[in-house]
Amino acid sequence: MEIIIMSTPADVGRVAAAKIASVVAKNPSAVIGLATGSSPLVIYTELKRRVDAGEISFAQARGFALDEYVGIPLEHPESYANVIARDVVVPLGFDPARVRVPNGRADDLESAAKEYDAAIHSAGGIDVQILGIGTNGHIGFNEPTSSFASRTRIKTLAPRTREDNARYFDSLELVPMHCMTQGLGTILDAQQVVLVAHGTAKAKAVAAAIEGPVSSFVPGSALQLHEHAMVVVDEDAAAELQLADYYRYTYANKPTWQFDL
Numbered sequence: 567m568e569i570i571i572m573s574t575p576a577d578v579g580r581v582a583a584a585k586i587a588s589v590v591a592k593n594p595s596a597v598i599g600l601a602t603g604s605s606p607l608v609i610y611t612e613l614k615r616r617v618d619a620g621e622i623s624f625a626q627a628r629g630f631a632l633d634e635y636v637g638i639p640l641e642h643p644e645s646y647a648n649v650i651a652r653d654v655v656v657p658l659g660f661d662p663a664r665v666r667v668p669n670g671r672a673d674d675l676e677s678a679a680k681e682y683d684a685a686i687h688s689a690g691g692i693d694v695q696i697l698g699i700g701t702n703g704h705i706g707f708n709e710p711t712s713s714f715a716s717r718t719r720i721k722t723l724a725p726r727t728r729e730d731n732a733r734y735f736d737s738l739e740l741v742p743m744h745c746m747t748q749g750l751g752t753i754l755d756a757q758q759v760v761l762v763a764h765g766t767a768k769a770k771a772v773a774a775a776i777e778g779p780v781s782s783f784v785p786g787s788a789l790q791l792h793e794h795a796m797v798v799v800d801e802d803a804a805a806e807l808q809l810a811d812y813y814r815y816t817y818a819n820k821p822t823w824q825f826d827l
């Protein structure tokens with residue numbers, strides 16, 4: 567795992583966006599795993615700057631969102647279909663026909679979840695997966711004790727996740743109880759993963775995921791099993807890392823050729 571500590575959230579976005587941009591530069595029809603939440607916004611802001619500057623294009627790229635709520639209509643401003651359209655598809659110029667979000671409104675949710683995993687597979691798999699992390703260590707909506715072998719499926723949101731996400735809704739009661747999320751197994755199948763976190767609220771989850779034991783109790787710790795996982799955090803989110811100095815030293819001495827991998 568490569569751990570990079572930057573001064574500010576904007577720097578986090580710049581470093582993580584460089585990784586995504588390098589994947590798309592090598593393969594314009596790359597498959598990008600898209601995350602919602604506030605954390606990856608810094609990545610999308612920097613990618614938009616690059617798109618506007620004519621440096622990269624997502625017109626041929628494909629996208630698969632990590633997760634979606636179950637129980638709210640498509641038109642709801644907080645449905646992840648809407649969030650992905652608003653935060654990613656429109657600003658970055660993706661072809662909407664090439665971006666999918668799990669269908670949390672399907673009559674047969676189980677079949678829809680299986681079909682979503684199959685669609686990722688048919689697209690050739692995800693080249694680079696963008697991730698945030700929940701304060702309880704979740705990635706996607708894989709709550710604590712999610713199986714490391716799990717595929718896209720229905721989950722019940724943890725009370726803490728519903729509380730954390732209540733800021734997007736008028737009240738806690740209106741936060742959906744269920745979701746459809748790529749599984750930890752689905753996420754681990756991606757060629758590369760890039761997790762970003764900023765702010766002190768994430769410090770404990772980041773330390774547990776990176777330096778704690780590999781455990782389904784902390785779903786983010788699954789990334790310790792991934793061959794190409796990059797974690798980019800700001801100083802606040804790095805506050806609980808025991809080896810922070812080592813990560814700074816490693817990044818300061820990163821061989822130039824490795825930046826293009």
Ligand code: GLP
Pocket residue numbers: 601602603604605606632633697698699700701705706707727731
């Ligand atoms: C959300 C999403 C996750 C996200 C996490 C943290 O509920 N399902 O993909 O990483 O919780 O969100 P934020 O980045 O807003 O703190």
